[in-house]
Amino acid sequence: MEVPYLDLSYVNLNHKAALLEAVERVIDSGWTILSKEVVEFEKRWASYVGTRHAIGVANGLDAMIIALEVLGVGPGDEVIVPSNTYIATWLAVSRVGAKVIPVEPDIASFNISANAIHKAISPKTKAAIVVHLYGRPCPMYEIMEMAESSGIYIIEDNAQAQGAHLDGQMTGSFGHINATSFYPGKNFGALGDAGIITTNNEEWADQCKVYRNYGSQKKYENELLGYNSRLDEVQAAMLSVKLEFLKENNVLRTHIANTYNEQLAGIDKVLLPSVSQGNVWHIYPILLEDRAALINYLKENGIGTLIHYPIPAHLQKAYAHLGYQLGDFPIAEKIAAEVLSLPIYPGMSREQVFYVCEKIKDFYK
């Protein structure tokens, strides 16, 4: 049996006719930039997440950069980030000229806590970016309470957690201004690059619209140093089609994660992810020593796996100038050395899930 790490056919091919119809709608309209489809999808996304505003941009990295710009974060400012995240979280901070202040996650949740952020606050701290890593919500009530009393801004990086929630409130609606990616492999993905910013602040929302469009509101009048980062009209049209299925797709992911949790329990050498409220299981991460042997065994048996992420941001060449060494962030380093992502995607059959479990159990027999 073959089990790829990820297969997008269920979430895309299944809706081919509706997606083509959406593209046709854009072609027929004659408008391909920032038109009806973008406005419509922004409305739908804001309503889904529960914020007053949503501003479509070209990708998740730009969403975070523009959110930081709007908050006025720049040179001389510090921004707290998790030590274990996809590098985009750090890059956004570096791009606006601010300094990244990494804090270590909780090994049990992979996420950073209000307390960890609080300890890293200095007079220069302007904001913290919290990442709902692997689809698991950060403790947002505590984080927002701490942020209000400390006077810092919170940006949620919701790229891995579309549809996640705490007591029914969606991630992406807690922070002052929030960013997400609709990269195709996310829980909710476009058919190319796309992203969005969410906020309840009207002034910031208007500013985001100026930033994404060359710093311009009126054609050929540029009021600030903006970007070209508009959500594509065709992607917006297709995202509106796919939004209807996000909820049920997250339920399918949860079924798979539940099966992994049941079937893999009791293997001494494998630490399973702890269960939490509102997790949408973008990734099913296990921790184990001697990962390479299991990866090879699964590969020989037709099963794909990935590592999210093999090199923590502080040890990447791109951040060599910060002078961090191995040992500076031991939890991030441990996760990078031991984490393994098992296949999880809507459309993965029950037989495929059980096959993966059986092969992992065989390996440890």
Ligand SMILES: Cc1ncc(COP(=O)(O)O)c(C=O)c1O
């Ligand atoms: C946690 C996180 N933040 C940000 C991004 C950046 O999104 P994009 O690739 O759309 O720029 C990604 C994914 O790529 C991500 O996983």
